[in-house]
Amino acid sequence: MSDSARMTLPFEKPGAKHDLEEGTRFTPRFDSDGLIGCITLDANDGAILMFAFMNEEALRLTLETGIAHYWSRSRQSLWRKGDTSGQTQTVVEIRTDCDQDVLVLKVNPGGDGGACHTGRRSCFYRQVVTDAQGVHLVIDDA
């Protein structure tokens, strides 16, 4: 996809509300830090693996290569998922929401199929539970 992806980059500026919500122009809205949130799902079963951010370059590289790239806020650096862990994510589908300020990536996870740096498949391995002890977390990574 690289040649045609490059044709329209850098990304166009967002238009008015109707164009943004109903149009066919992809005009991602980066926040004041230049980032857009990204929800990453396993394309095989739709499970939520992780939530991370992309800057413009990470999104451009993701579109051009078909491999998920993110922006690490803690390290302040571009991050091709899997370079260290082997958990490379091959993109199957990308979606955006009504106001184009969030992305959903459906991916085929490589390596051991995990996404979380703790070694688990998904970052969302804990439930928030309210009971007689108050509000606390219960690990549930089945």
Added chain:
Amino acid sequence: MSDSARMTLPFEKPGAKHDLEEGTRFTPRFDSDGLIGCITLDANDGAILMFAFMNEEALRLTLETGIAHYWSRSRQSLWRKGDTSGQTQTVVEIRTDCDQDVLVLKVNPGGDGGACHTGRRSCFYRQVVTDAQGVHLVIDDA
């Protein structure tokens, strides 16, 4: 759940890395604007309905009432989903991620079952497609 939820509010401060990632204390990390991102799923089939933000009060009210509350950045106000649209969201499960700065809500959507202000079930009704015309959006809200 209201009495026990109130027992531990306001939320405790995040601890060190191991406690944050492996512990059972719920210590949500709000960003510099006092917000935490929330991915909302339909509990019936796991479909992603929307992405929105909560401030501390919205999260507290969600825990206390079992009904999803959010913070509207555009209106700068607390927002009980469904007050206008009838699309009230009854919370079935809440999860958080490894570093406790994102939430996943699984909900039973009320009203017509929709979540998006455009009238659609999900806000993620468009695919980002790359082809000979470049990168553009295709509506796919089946």
